[in-house]
Amino acid sequence: MFEQRLAALRRSLAQSNLDALLVTYLPHVRYLTGFSGSNGHCFVGKRTEYLLTDNRYRDQVKEEVHGIRVVITKKSLSEAAAGLPVFSGSMRLGIESQYLSVAGLATLKKRLHRVTFVKTQSLVERVAAIKDKSEIDSIRRAVDISERVFRRIVEFVRPGMTELDVAAEIGYLHRKLGAEADAFEPIVASGRRGALPHARASSKKIRSGELVTLDFGCRVKGYNSDLTRTVAVGRPLARARKIYQVVQDAQRIAIEAARSGMAAKALDGVARSYIRKKGFGRYFSHSLGHGLGLQVHEAPRISSLSKDVLLDGNVVTIEPGIYIPEFGGIRIEDDIVVRNTHPEVLSRSPRELLIL
């Protein structure tokens, strides 16, 4: 599993004419080595790789990391990396410039005079965007837990509860059903607050007649789920039903259209142009979706500006939404695996408007 990931990364390094890469971003360190601690760097050379961490993780490394040399250090990880025995002679070392700090690079440069530092972008992220079977299985398990939580939550929600009450219940059920943690703080946005796509749960009470957007996910073996349903508490307005139908239809045609080889921005356009045609274009204020894995947001990005191309094995969210100030918002989000043919939809919760 890790051998294949390292081999894919090495192909990518060779294409960029690099001898090695220093990986400092923790989700990528975990992806390449299995190490899940809070302090780690990873060096990937043509034939060797090293994981660097500190003494707190001595036991954890033994459980998690196999077939990779481990360096336990008391120094900063940049200092320890500069001391690796791999830097004999001149070489081209890639550094992921979005993640390595200015101080970290200064430490490396001070010690490694014969190394040429080459700024790279998204090398590991592009490899990690194509999921293997074990990764998809973990995401599937996380999706399954979140869907069981959703079934219980729709029984639980009652007018008079606060959004925070519902968020607390979601987090509790995630853990009780076997997740490691919430993937992110659950979003529970009711009534007018639904018009804020990134609203967290608040102490606002849920009232009868309101729409409630529930956006939540959990983590299994480090892999995340990310689902959204908007439900009605009591009888919704006709306007809400109409907008809901637009979002539901936009999501369905986007899921049906997703294929490997397609430009991500073209897929965003499928949902966006449908919503625009229905007259709500200016109210769909975010991108259609994003890759999902060890990070809740990762490559590929499915937006109108994205330069990514969808590939077989990408796991992505499809989450159109319409947000009308002073009225509220509706979003529906599912997780799919991109394939050469019809995508595999990991989430199976009903997409029709549920009236509680």
Next chain:
Amino acid sequence: MFEQRLAALRRSLAQSNLDALLVTYLPHVRYLTGFSGSNGHCFVGKRTEYLLTDNRYRDQVKEEVHGIRVVITKKSLSEAAAGLPVFSGSMRLGIESQYLSVAGLATLKKRLHRVTFVKTQSLVERVAAIKDKSEIDSIRRAVDISERVFRRIVEFVRPGMTELDVAAEIGYLHRKLGAEADAFEPIVASGRRGALPHARASSKKIRSGELVTLDFGCRVKGYNSDLTRTVAVGRPLARARKIYQVVQDAQRIAIEAARSGMAAKALDGVARSYIRKKGFGRYFSHSLGHGLGLQVHEAPRISSLSKDVLLDGNVVTIEPGIYIPEFGGIRIEDDIVVRNTHPEVLSRSPRELLIL
């Protein structure tokens, strides 16, 4: 409140002969401006300051940020920062080199030819280490919630439950009692697993006769609590009682010794030398404590290597522990405010060994 923080930072900039500072680390951006979103930079000049963020946070900024100019941008924040109208002429701009990425600095340098970039370290962190009254009040509220959770948890824990069951209950109660979130994933480590200071909760069942270490905290207005108690489920071994007493005494004398003006490493030494004298020196494998605020771990660091000096208004944890492989571990952690006289102890849960 923010005016005072900005004024303190400006004094620090003047001492370093800097005209301005670009702040890219989110907890520091929040500290200086109040903005709690997930994408923000802050520029602090001699007379002006700017907050930069993106369109998702347009409404949130209006609620959270007052008296500071706001720039909403579609560009990367480094690009947008380079476009601020403050960079006319030559100037010395501080950048926090531990946090600014190599890519971010490259973007700034490409646009700002007349600016001299000066790498700084911990400028904001040192200012933020001295808490004002409103910050201490938020931490006190977070501590209060966590202590109420602890009182309920000791009624809840029963042999046969898993560690994850207990962690789920902690997270649930935090939110139900009004916290925004857990400060970190609760640590529940029972029996031999207690010997791993950083063990998270697992699916291991808690058995009668075991010690259980509970390390948890919550967040109120962005500020964190961080508490640990080790309890016995059923009758503990005499050896466990003896070690518990050593940890409890070490913690008490360290709390009593804490004073502003004291070297943090001297305070670490107070607990460490006591534990060493009792014969457990090699089993106290981490530092005595750390600053606590918008981050769970921040300045000052209370370790044997720390160069920090304790100052009036620091909020720190005092958390000695003894970890014996194959046997288990004991840790007791409280949160205190450092003063010129006796410290103010924010947490009041009993420190005696509780037998459930």
